[in-house]
Amino acid sequence: MSGHDAIEVISAKRDRHELSDSQIDWVIDAYTKGVVADEQMSALAMAILLNGMTRREIARWTDAMIASGERMDFSTLSRPTADKHSTGGVGDKITLPLAPLVAACGVAVPQLSGRGLGHTGGTLDKLESIPGWRAALSNQEMFAQLESVGAVICAAGAELAPADKKLYALRDVTGTVEAIPLIASSIMSKKIAEGTGALVLDVKVGTGAFMKDVDQARELAETMVALGTGAGVHTVALLTDMSTPLGLTAGNAIEVAESVEVLAGGGPADVVELTLALAREMLAGAGRDDVDPADKLADGSAMDAWKQMIRAQDGDPDAALPVARESHVVTAPSSGVLTRLDAMAVGLAAWRLGAGRARKEDPVQAGAGVVWHARPGDDVTQGEPLFTLLSDDEHRFARALESLEGGFDIEPAGTSFEATPLVIDRIG
Ligand code: URA
Numbered sequence: 001m002s003g004h005d006a007i008e009v010i011s012a013k014r015d016r017h018e019l020s021d022s023q024i025d026w027v028i029d030a031y032t033k034g035v036v037a038d039e040q041m042s043a044l045a046m047a048i049l050l051n052g053m054t055r056r057e058i059a060r061w062t063d064a065m066i067a068s069g070e071r072m073d074f075s076t077l078s079r080p081t082a083d084k085h086s087t088g089g090v091g092d093k094i095t096l097p098l099a100p101l102v103a104a105c106g107v108a109v110p111q112l113s114g115r116g117l118g119h120t121g122g123t124l125d126k127l128e129s130i131p132g133w134r135a136a137l138s139n140q141e142m143f144a145q146l147e148s149v150g151a152v153i154c155a156a157g158a159e160l161a162p163a164d165k166k167l168y169a170l171r172d173v174t175g176t177v178e179a180i181p182l183i184a185s186s187i188m189s190k191k192i193a194e195g196t197g198a199l200v201l202d203v204k205v206g207t208g209a210f211m212k213d214v215d216q217a218r219e220l221a222e223t224m225v226a227l228g229t230g231a232g233v234h235t236v237a238l239l240t241d242m243s244t245p246l247g248l249t250a251g252n253a254i255e256v257a258e259s260v261e262v263l264a265g266g267g268p269a270d271v272v273e274l275t276l277a278l279a280r281e282m283l284a285g286a287g288r289d290d291v292d293p294a295d296k297l298a299d300g301s302a303m304d305a306w307k308q309m310i311r312a313q314d315g316d317p318d319a320a321l322p323v324a325r326e327s328h329v330v331t332a333p334s335s336g337v338l339t340r341l342d343a344m345a346v347g348l349a350a351w352r353l354g355a356g357r358a359r360k361e362d363p364v365q366a367g368a369g370v371v372w373h374a375r376p377g378d379d380v381t382q383g384e385p386l387f388t389l390l391s392d393d394e395h396r397f398a399r400a401l402e403s404l405e406g407g408f409d410i411e412p413a414g415t416s417f418e419a420t421p422l423v424i425d426r427i428g
Contacts, residue, residue, distance in 0.1 A: 006030070006040040013047035021060050028064035032163045041167065042174045049179035055226060058181045062227050065189035068163035072139065072195035074110055077146055081108045082198040082282035085191055087183070087220070090208040090347035091245035095123045095153060096259035097267075097275050097297075100305035102282050103150030105291040109282075110146055112156040112194050116356050116364070119208070119347035121250065124155055125356075129253035129322055129366035133315030149308045161189045169360070178210065184223040191228070198234040198285025200278050201225070205424060206243030208343025214239065214424060221427045229428075234285040236428030240274060241420050244376055245343045247271040250350040251369015251390065253321040263303040268375070270422055272297075277423055324353075324367030324390035328397045332380040336410045339376060339417055345407025346370050349400040353391040365392050370400070377417050380410055 004026040012019055019027075027044065030036040053061065074081045082102060086092055099109040116122030124135045135155040137145070145152045158165070164186050171177045191199050203221040204211065211217035221237035228235025247268040249258045261267040262275060279293035296302045310317040350356065354365035371388040374380050386408075389400050411417075 006036045006044075010040060010044045010047060013044060013051055016051050018054055019057050024057065024060045025064050028061065028068060028163050032068045032166065038170055041170055042176070045167070045171055045174060045176040045179070045182060048181055049176045053181035055223070058185055058223060059227060059230055061181065062185040062189045062192070065161050065163040065167075065185060066193045069161050069193060070159040071193050072110070072160070074108065074143070074146065074195050074197070077108055077143075079106055079108045079150065080198070080286040080288065081110055081146075081196045082200070082286040083109055083111055083191065083194065083196040084200040084202060084278050084282060085187055086202040087187070087204050087210055089204040089242040089246060090119065090121075090343040090350070091247045091250040091255065092121070092204070093126060093247065093249075093255035093259045094202070094271065094275055094278060096126065096256065097262040097271070097302065097306070098278055099151040099153055100263065100309050101275065101279050101293050101296055101302040103309070104296040104301040104305040105279070105283055105288060105293055107150070107283055107286040107288050108146045109151040110142065110194060110196055111151070111153045112160065112190065113153055114156070115360070119344065119351045119356060121252065121255065121350070121356060123153060125364050126252045126255050127153060127315070129256055130310060130315040130317070131319040133310060134313045137313065145309075145312045149305065149312050151305060151309045153309070154313070156190060156194075161193050164189050180216070180220050180223060183210065184220060184227060188224050188227040188231075192231045192233060196233060198282060199228050200281040200285060201235065201237035202274075202278060203237050203239050204242035205239055206241055206343060208245060208347050209242035218425065218427065225428050236281055236285065236426065238277065238281065238423050239425040239427070241422050241424060242343050243420065244341050245346045245372070246274065248373070248375070249369060249371050250346050251353075251355040251367070252364060253323070253366045254369045254371060254390065257321055260306070263297065263306050265297055270375070273422055322366040324365065325392045326390070326394045326397075328389040329385045330387040330389065330401070330404065331383050332386040332410060333382065334410050335380065335382045336412045337415050337417055338374045338378050338380050338408060339411045339415065340409040341372060341376055342407040345404050346372065348403035349389065352400045352403060353389055353396050354393065367392065377419055379413065
């Protein structure tokens with residue numbers, strides 16, 4: 001395509017014009033090929049962040065990013081496919097129990113995941129704490145595993161929406177991650193290219209999420225549902241609370257251990273509730289709402305699918321998980337009811353302990369993270385453990401403790417406490 005140049009496209013968006021289809025197609029293609037330079041795309045991304053995009057522009061931008069790479073096709077599998085995507089939260093290990101659970105219900109889950117950046121963890125980082133487990137699969141291996149096990153969680157290959165890979169890395173260092181058109185097109189280009197038949201979006205709202213308020217989260221969810229539906233993917237979104245971290249752990253190996261508890265029929269109530277809510281949506285989207293996923297947790301078939309899924313990627317599901325070399329216990333400063341536990345404070349503490357990374361090439365510590373021993377609504381006793389901090393490096397504890405300061409409230413015993421609902425709304 002010709003007839004366009006970067007300055008023309010940047011100026012159009014700077015001056016609040018709607019970009020044409022051919023401008024969008026050209027700029028994504030030219031950026032992927034290196035004809036549009038990083039500094040030009042940065043300026044365009046900032047103009048989009050400040051001036052927004054219409055739904056038509058977002059849909060075209062998404063299509064152009066899909067067209068930058070390959071599109072997978074699972075239509076010849078013997079079962080329907082469904083996937084979920086979370087916009088990212090603290091202690092959000094739901095993919096781990098969810099993928100094998102849905103597979104155990106007869107629906108295949110082709111989950112292409114990422115590594116974490118910043119205070120929210122990445123699914124691949126968590127799974128890589130399992131001895132031997134391998135994130136990189138060829139398309140053939142992925143297809144074969146979907147047919148045999150029914151669930152795959154692996155790294156997205158370089159050929160899937162390469163324009164997004166380049167643009168996301170650029171947004172990360174130019175203050176342009178938070179633009180709703182860019183977030184929606186980034187997520188949906190990958191999910192549509194991945195070839196899933198049904199998609200459930202878990203859009204997080206609260207201090208620990210990208211979207212701090214419910215109106216922004218609803219706009220993001222509606223935008224993504226429209227993109228998915230327009231592309232022929234059965235798409236729904238749940239808005240879920242991320243002001244409190246999920247479960248009782250944030251880290252890598254410790255989140256795997258908590259997920260295995262859920263698969264064994266136990267685990268924290270909120271993790272079980274959200275896993276089942278998302279599983280029901282995925283099954284409904286794939287036309288299998290005749291199956292109750294709670295039965296598959298109870299009868300051990302979800303656990304069997306988990307073990308098969310881990311083994312198929314060379315992991316040992318029965319091996320001991322790595323343990324951090326050092327630990328530090330924080331006790332409750334007073335007795336009463338825990339009325340608030342801030343997701344961002346916990347996420348930052350886990351990150352500072354070594355569970356997350358500051359730059360995308362940094363390693364993560366498998367054993368690092370935070371365990372909290374009470375959830376909002378629980379009674380706590382002065383001097384009893386409230387948090388356990390885990391890290392391979394003792395020097396990390398001081399900064400992690402700083403991030404927990406002001407991150408929780410304990411009120412006198414008997415203070416009434418009303419839990420916020422986990423699932424806030426459903427769109428689709
Ligand atoms: N996750 C993505 O994949 N892209 C974004 O832009 C934000 C979150």
